[in-house]
Amino acid sequence: MNSFGRKYRVSIFGESHGVAVGVCIDGCPVGIALQQEDFLADLQRRKSGAKGTTPRVEADMPEIVSGVFNGKTTGAPITVIFRNENTRSGDYANLVAMPRPGHADYVASQKFGGYADYRGGGHFSGRVTLGMVAAGVVAKKMLTGSSIEASILEVGGKKFGEHEALLKEAMSKGDSLGGVVECHAKNIPVGLGEPFFDSVESLISHAIFSIPAVRGIEFGKGFAAAAMRGSEHNDAITDASGKTATNNAGGVNGGITNGNDVVFRVAIKPTSSISAPQQTYHFEKQTVEILEVKGRHDACIVLRVPVVVEAAAAMVLADLLLLR
Numbered sequence: 001m002n003s004f005g006r007k008y009r010v011s012i013f014g015e016s017h018g019v020a021v022g023v024c025i026d027g028c029p030v031g032i033a034l035q036q037e038d039f040l041a042d043l044q045r046r047k048s049g050a051k052g053t054t055p056r057v058e059a060d061m062p063e064i065v066s067g068v069f070n071g072k073t074t075g076a077p078i079t080v081i082f083r084n085e086n087t088r089s090g091d092y093a094n095l096v097a098m099p100r101p102g103h104a105d106y107v108a109s110q111k112f113g114g115y116a117d118y119r120g121g122g123h124f125s126g127r128v129t130l131g132m133v134a135a136g137v138v139a140k141k142m143l144t145g146s147s148i149e150a151s152i153l154e155v156g157g158k159k160f161g162e163h164e165a166l167l168k169e170a171m172s173k174g175d176s177l178g179g180v181v182e183c184h185a186k187n188i189p190v191g192l193g194e195p196f197f198d199s200v201e202s203l204i205s206h207a208i209f210s211i212p213a214v215r216g217i218e219f220g221k222g223f224a225a226a227a228m229r230g231s232e233h234n235d236a237i238t239d240a241s242g243k244t245a246t247n248n249a250g251g252v253n254g255g256i257t258n259g260n261d262v263v264f265r266v267a268i269k270p271t272s273s274i275s276a277p278q279q280t281y282h283f284e285k286q287t288v289e290i291l292e293v294k295g296r297h298d299a300c301i302v303l304r305v306p307v308v309v310e311a312a313a314a315m316v317l318a319d320l321l322l323l324r
Contacts, residue, residue, distance in 0.1 A: 004207060007322035008139065010315055012131035014084075016120030017092075022081035023131030025067070025138055027322065030075040032141050034068050036061075039080070039137050045307040046133050052167050052177075052300035058086050062134060073138075080134045084127075091295035092119050097284040098291050102272035126212045126301060129308045136311020139318035143188075148314050150183040150306035153265065171299045174275035178213075178268050179302030183309050185251070185262040185317060190242055192257040192320040199255025200262065200320070207312035208266055213301050216267035220250025235260075262313070268305055273297035 003011040007027045014021030039062045048054045060082055067078030095118055099105030104124035108116040116122050140148060155163035156170065156177035163177070170177050193200035205217050225233050225248065235244035242259035251262035273293050280291045298304065 004210070005315060005319040008142070008315065008319040010132070010135040012128055012135075014081075014128060014131070015117040015122040016125035016127040017084060017087040017122075018117060018119075020081045020083050021128050021130050022079065023134050025078040025080075025135050027319075028067065028073050028075070028078055028138055029142065029322075030073055032073040032138070033071055034064070034073055034078075034138065034141070035071050036064060038141075039134055042133050042137050042307050042311070043130070046130070046304050048298070048304065050303055051164075052171065052298065052303055054296045054298045056086055056088075056296040058082070058084065060130060078138065080131070082130045087120065088295065094291075094294075098280050098282050098289065100272055100291065100293060101278050101280050102269075120295070121212075124212065126298075126304075129211060129311075132211070132308055132311045132315070134311075136307075136314040139311070139314035142318045142321065143314060146185065146187045146189075146317070148183065148185045148310045148317075150181050150309040150313075152179055152302060152306060153182050154180040155300060155302060156270075167300055176271035176274050176298070177300045177302070178215075178270040179300065179305075181266045181268060181302060181306050181309050183262075183264055183266070183306075183313055185313055188251065188257050188259070188262050188317060189321075189324075190257055190259040192317060192324060193252065193255045194320070194323065195255050198320075200252045200257055200316070201255060201264075203316045203320070204262075204264065204313055207316050208264075208309065211266075211305065211308050211312060213268050213271065213305070214266055215269045217264055219252060219262075219264045221248045222250075222265065262317075264313075266305075266309055268302040271298050271301045274299075 009026040011024045043060050063081045065079045067076045095105050152160040156166045158166050201219050208214055208217050233248045235246045235249055238245050244260055247260050251260040275293055277290045277292050279288055282289045
């Protein structure tokens with residue numbers, strides 16, 4: 001449910017407006033240098049503040065409460081927490097009776113019988129991805145010699161960097177935008193992945209879809225491969241290391257890494273919480289009414305997603321490295 005991985009086991013916890021959110025990491029090898037400062041660069045990339053992101057700004061200062069002694073990992077579970085200090089829970093009171101279209105409000109209330117914490121989206125909030133980013137920081141340290149880099153390709157159907165006018169327009173109308181993020185994992189060793197159900201693509205997709213707002217993923221040429229011929233799509237092997245002339249397969253054959261860059265793209269939907277009027281069902285009045293969402297929300301969550309995508313990929317690859 002809230003845990004992922006076999007050897008590198010990640011468990012996330014907390015709610016958006018609860019006391020804290022965080023992560024517990026089990027299976028990390030001993031002796032890895034780790035301190036609070038190691039988390040800050042990736043956490044900063046996830047933070048709000050840029051145009052199109054939520055006005056809610058948290059310190060997001062990681063507290064390492066277990067698994068590290070004298071600056072090195074001990075082999076015991078590593079627990080990292082982040083205190084919630086800037087909350088406005090009253091903004092969400094009306095969402096109990098009037099769930100937001102596109103959000104988890106309705107399904108959470110049904111699945112958990114009304115006991116789920118609805119404030120700020122509760123456990124379904126993107127804030128919970130802080131724990132994933134922290135787990136990604138540790139995982140990246142385990143992937144010695146490798147690098148994982150994600151970047152934004154598109155925002156609202158426009159090439160990133162050419163989207164500013166579109167974002168400004170959407171914000172002026174109380175609307176939101178989605179986008180596409182591309183990730184490259186470089187210098188990944190040959191042989192990571194387990195057939196059939198634990199293929200690299202299967203596990204990365206599993207982890208990626210745990211990120212709120214993800215609606216799709218493709219590897220290499222992805223859906224474009226359906227229109228190609230085998231002679232076009234096949235990647236010619238050019239040397240004994242397995243290097244290929246092209247990388248249409250996205251660095252994976254038979255669910256196993258082939259030594260080339262692992263490349264995939266992720267589709268991020270527009271943020272569900274928009275201030276523009278929407279219709280929704282009022283469960284107390286039993287009528288369809290107009291909802292105007294209050295609170296502080298991202299107009300374009302994709303702007304903060306790349307580092308979370310990196311973390312998800314790093315978690316999977318670190319786990320597969322330990323399995324190998």
